Amino acid sequence: MKIAIIGTGNLGLSIAKGVLHSNGATNMYMTKRNVESIKEFESYGNVTVTSDNRIAVQNSDILIFAVQPSHFGQILEDIKDLLNEKHVVISTITGFSIAKMESIIGADNYIVRSMPNTAISVGKSMTCICGNEKGRKRIDLTKAIFNRMGHSLEIPEEQMQAATVICASGIAFWMRLIRATTQGAIQLGFDAKEAQELAMHTCNGAASLLIESGNHPEEEIDRVTTPMGCTIKGLNEMEHQGLSSSLIRGIVASFDKITEFKTK
Numbered sequence: 001m002k003i004a005i006i007g008t009g010n011l012g013l014s015i016a017k018g019v020l021h022s023n024g025a026t027n028m029y030m031t032k033r034n035v036e037s038i039k040e041f042e043s044y045g046n047v048t049v050t051s052d053n054r055i056a057v058q059n060s061d062i063l064i065f066a067v068q069p070s071h072f073g074q075i076l077e078d079i080k081d082l083l084n085e086k087h088v089v090i091s092t093i094t095g096f097s098i099a100k101m102e103s104i105i106g107a108d109n110y111i112v113r114s115m116p117n118t119a120i121s122v123g124k125s126m127t128c129i130c131g132n133e134k135g136r137k138r139i140d141l142t143k144a145i146f147n148r149m150g151h152s153l154e155i156p157e158e159q160m161q162a163a164t165v166i167c168a169s170g171i172a173f174w175m176r177l178i179r180a181t182t183q184g185a186i187q188l189g190f191d192a193k194e195a196q197e198l199a200m201h202t203c204n205g206a207a208s209l210l211i212e213s214g215n216h217p218e219e220e221i222d223r224v225t226t227p228m229g230c231t232i233k234g235l236n237e238m239e240h241q242g243l244s245s246s247l248i249r250g251i252v253a254s255f256d257k258i259t260e261f262k263t264k
């Protein structure tokens with residue numbers, strides 16, 4: 001695969017590293033206006049670093065755009081005459097609709113929108129993907145790219161905002177839960193470093209149990225809640241204090257806010 005990362009900032013760099021570490025590209029172009037900070041990547045041999053997006057597009061098939069939303073329209077304008085049947089245009093740009101992309105480059109292109117989260121930098125992103133009519137034929141290819149950096153799911157474009165809350169904001173929600181568990185562990189006598197170690201690896205283990213078994217969370221809860229035991233006592237107290245309810249309300253509040261942005 002010949003891949004170009006157009007806009008190698010925070011996200012673009014994480015994607016580039018993910019592609020390189022998984023040997024996902026035969027050739028890769030990495031672009032940004034000031035290339036000094038990414039020059040070192042040319043030592044990989046199959047990587048070309050350039051500030052010229054047109055050269056990157058001409059020499060690549062898969063184009064992954066990771067620029068700020070305010071730059072994206074102009075960048076598409078600048079390269080649109082180079083696009084042909086071999087190109088797949090993959091956007092990671094939040095809030096930039098497929099219709100808006102089509103209005104610039106035309107609907108007769110393979111267009112895919114993706115929404116990774118920051119865990120992409122450690123190969124664990126939950127990435128949601130949708131495509132225009134033509135782009136749907138390239139969803140499997142796009143999933144194969146993002147699955148090298150975590151897990152991906154195709155969703156309808158109308159659900160992209162909701163997915164942003166669950167997966168992108170979700171990173172912050174889970175961090176806060178891990179931090180709260182850490183604070184609890186400190187109160188029970190662990191030092192701060194150990195407390196965080198216990199909290200984050202237990203969280204990782206819980207998610208892995210579900211991912212690998214395909215079980216419902218309640219099945220795993222049943223395994224660890226002895227009748228009249230300490231786990232159910234703690235869990236019920238958390239629920240009396242509104243654990244599930246506060247999470248659901250927080251998720252809905254985030255969604256209301258993101259929808260408000262969209263309608264403004």
Ligand SMILES: NC(=O)c1ccc[n+]([C@@H]2O[C@H](COP(=O)([O-])OP(=O)(O)OC[C@H]3O[C@@H](n4cnc5c(N)ncnc54)[C@H](OP(=O)(O)O)[C@@H]3O)[C@@H](O)[C@H]2O)c1
Pocket residue numbers: 006007008009010011012031032033034035053066067068069071075092093094115116117118168
């Ligand atoms: N960070 C995340 O977790 C995340 C998650 C999902 C989606 N996103 C989306 O990803 C996009 C990028 O986010 P980010 O946090 O990575 O932003 P960022 O760090 O600001 O990166 C943007 C990059 O684009 C480059 N750039 C600007 N103009 C350019 C041009 N004309 N040609 C080529 N490169 C150009 C900038 O470098 P120079 O100034 O040197 O050109 C910069 O390196 C955003 O649209 C955001 O909505 C981010």
